[in-house]
Amino acid sequence: MAGSGTTDAMKRHRHPRRADGMVLTRFPDDVNTRHTRRRPNKGTFVKFVTPCSPRRERNGPGAGCTVAHQELYGRSVTEAPTAPLLPDGIVVVVKRECETCQMVVPVLRELAAGVELHVYTQDDPGFPDDPTAIPDSDLAVSWFHDIETVPTVIRATGGAEVERTVGWSREAWESITGVSGLGDGLPPMRPGCGSMSVDPDLVDELRVRFGRSTLSSRRIEVASAEDEFEMMFARGWTDGLPVVPPTEARVMAMLEGTNRAPSDIVATIPPDLDDISVEKVAVSAVMAGCKPEYLPWVLTAVEAACNDDFNMHGLLATTMPVGPVLVCSGPGTRSIGMNSGGNALGQGNRANLTIGRALQLVVRNFGGGRPGEVDRAAHGNPGKLSFCFAEADDTSPYGRLAEEHGIEPGTDAITVFAGEGPQGFVDQLSREPESLAASLAMRLQAVQHPKLVMMFDAIVVMGPEHARVFADAGWDRERIVAEVSSHLSRPGTELVRGAHGIAEGVPEAFADAEALPKFRPGGLMLTYAGGGAGLFSQIIAGWVNGDTGSKPVTRAVQY
Amino acid sequence: MTMILDPTSERNVVERERLARPSSLDGLTVGLLDISKPRGDIFLNRIEERLTGVGAKVKRYSKPTFTKPAPVDLRHQIATECQVVIEALAD
Numbered sequence A: 001m002a003g004s005g006t007t008d009a010m011k012r013h014r015h016p017r018r019a020d021g022m023v024l025t026r027f028p029d030d031v032n033t034r035h036t037r038r039r040p041n042k043g044t045f046v047k048f049v050t051p052c053s054p055r056r057e058r059n060g061p062g063a064g065c066t067v068a069h070q071e072l073y074g075r076s077v078t079e080a081p082t083a084p085l086l087p088d089g090i091v092v093v094v095k096r097e098c099e100t101c102q103m104v105v106p107v108l109r110e111l112a113a114g115v116e117l118h119v120y121t122q123d124d125p126g127f128p129d130d131p132t133a134i135p136d137s138d139l140a141v142s143w144f145h146d147i148e149t150v151p152t153v154i155r156a157t158g159g160a161e162v163e164r165t166v167g168w169s170r171e172a173w174e175s176i177t178g179v180s181g182l183g184d185g186l187p188p189m190r191p192g193c194g195s196m197s198v199d200p201d202l203v204d205e206l207r208v209r210f211g212r213s214t215l216s217s218r219r220i221e222v223a224s225a226e227d228e229f230e231m232m233f234a235r236g237w238t239d240g241l242p243v244v245p246p247t248e249a250r251v252m253a254m255l256e257g258t259n260r261a262p263s264d265i266v267a268t269i270p271p272d273l274d275d276i277s278v279e280k281v282a283v284s285a286v287m288a289g290c291k292p293e294y295l296p297w298v299l300t301a302v303e304a305a306c307n308d309d310f311n312m313h314g315l316l317a318t319t320m321p322v323g324p325v326l327v328c329s330g331p332g333t334r335s336i337g338m339n340s341g342g343n344a345l346g347q348g349n350r351a352n353l354t355i356g357r358a359l360q361l362v363v364r365n366f367g368g369g370r371p372g373e374v375d376r377a378a379h380g381n382p383g384k385l386s387f388c389f390a391e392a393d394d395t396s397p398y399g400r401l402a403e404e405h406g407i408e409p410g411t412d413a414i415t416v417f418a419g420e421g422p423q424g425f426v427d428q429l430s431r432e433p434e435s436l437a438a439s440l441a442m443r444l445q446a447v448q449h450p451k452l453v454m455m456f457d458a459i460v461v462m463g464p465e466h467a468r469v470f471a472d473a474g475w476d477r478e479r480i481v482a483e484v485s486s487h488l489s490r491p492g493t494e495l496v497r498g499a500h501g502i503a504e505g506v507p508e509a510f511a512d513a514e515a516l517p518k519f520r521p522g523g524l525m526l527t528y529a530g531g532g533a534g535l536f537s538q539i540i541a542g543w544v545n546g547d548t549g550s551k552p553v554t555r556a557v558q559y
Numbered sequence B: 001m002t003m004i005l006d007p008t009s010e011r012n013v014v015e016r017e018r019l020a021r022p023s024s025l026d027g028l029t030v031g032l033l034d035i036s037k038p039r040g041d042i043f044l045n046r047i048e049e050r051l052t053g054v055g056a057k058v059k060r061y062s063k064p065t066f067t068k069p070a071p072v073d074l075r076h077q078i079a080t081e082c083q084v085v086i087e088a089l090a091d
Helices: A008-014 A054-059 A067-072 A099-103 A105-112 A140-144 A170-177 A200-210 A228-234 A248-255 A278-288 A292-305 A312-317 A331-335 A350-366 A433-444 A464-472 A477-486 B040-053 B072-081
Strands: A089-094 A117-121 A133-135 A152-157 A160-166 A219-222 A265-269 A274-277 A323-329 A388-390 A413-426 A456-462 A524-528 A536-544 A553-556 B002-005 B029-034 B057-062 B084-088
Touching: A089 A105, A099 A105, A105 A117, A140 A200, A152 A170, A160 A170, A200 A248, A228 B002, A248 A278, A248 A292, A248 B002, A265 A292, A265 A350, A274 A278, A274 A350, A278 A292, A278 A350, A292 A323, A292 A331, A292 A350, A292 A413, A292 A553, A312 A323, A312 A536, A323 A350, A350 A388, A413 A456, A433 A456, A433 A464, A433 A477, A433 A536, A456 A464, A464 A536, A477 A524, B029 B040, B029 B072, B040 B057, B040 B084, B057 B072
Parallel strands: A089 A117, A117 A133, A323 A388, A456 A524, B029 B057, B029 B084
Antiparallel strands: A089 A152, A152 A160, A219 B002, A265 A274, A323 A413, A413 A536, A413 A553, A456 A536
């Protein structure tokens, strides 16, 4: 089983699960922990057979593009291979490369003498030579019958599987074959090896070869003399950087990262307001450079950003330099390798960069939100390529932002915030919390403009060295926000238009207010990320807040 | 040969022709849409003065917030009540 210290959540993120609970096969030589389940009390490895896997649902008999769709898009349709029937009797799938398979050759000879035996071989057509093997050279038998481990022993009747076992287990083999006394001299059990049909180097190609793809996106042929990267630039599909060509194999591999069906609708994408499917999100995730295990985060980000509360349309249309900022948290951030430490807001981490980029590519290519068109930003900011980071919620002295927004502990979540690029806050001298709180408040006054209040939210990304000053004094999240806010109220006379000889400011109606807070309730949000050295924090200034503009939206990640 | 999947919504947009520009405002109703940005009202007040000065009928409308598209009902109301519309975009 998985090693100690590996949590269920971590396993889930490393190895996406199918809808039936089985972990997707990515590691052929790790069969005992991932491909099989231990039968209670018997110590044998028995495949957990399910009647209908997502792979079969997606690609198997009965699935496929409708004729109408094929005609609509002029798609070249060839009849996909059908699942080969299992011959009646005992079917064993082996490969020469597997030592367990080599070990059981004498057992196969014993079986051939007593039962109707059919041995399929994946790699060497001459293995075994006695009994004679049937080559499964194209791996069709292995693929369609979900062979994940060799040897696999199946008892079939009427072309259908009755039961199976994987690896070598005398007890299980005798039970399935009805032959006793098998494998004299062999150990009672030995784990098998990974099937070639689930080899990570082959599986994407096999999926396309055998799958009756239900992917409905229009296929676009790149001419042989055409450079696919230049072609995608020419079509306007990039954010200015090269994108990964979304081939069918890559998109299908990406879709293995979620249990959701490709046709599920995720959200309505502004500004064109078409409904986007999981498949189309996966296309953008491929283009952005995501790994399949990032896909649930991308899907959640799309859902969180594309709704009336967050108002992605407004973010596009505004002349302000804002974009969707993704704050990720939960154990899954560590499982997919997100960066919450040094340079968390910077370059160099694939998950951080590509998850945020995928959301923006969805908005650009599917939604039609492009600079110079509906995107009217006067300046924009570099974060509009991607602005996505993880909170160090496992070491945070004051929890995480998502829990402030109602997410349960231990649940992966994303908060999407309409924000600008990060602005630094330097205070290398405050060692007392009172000083640091007042200092941070002074810096926060500058969010958008020192004379504009309550219109804009802000996220503080507090670095560990600043947070430690508060933590050492026993200040929790509420205390920090309250103490900082206590320095952020100013009389209307200082803020009103014309005050200090500056035209900008709050309307005249507020001139008599005794104290106007800088932030609306909940508008000052704390997160915790950054490297261990440096008495700095970062401030992400927001866009017009609330019903008028955008509300931060937090969603639990759906796998 | 590489085959890739289309990342767009694959929508087919129906292009609608604009109405012909009226040669005169006589007898027409002009809608003035304020998107609720600061000082948009100052601009539209002046436009209204000028239009009523030449005998045009004017109706005023405003969006709930400048950050979101005009609600469908508002757009429908303007389309049914006016023949011409002027929108004040920014501050």
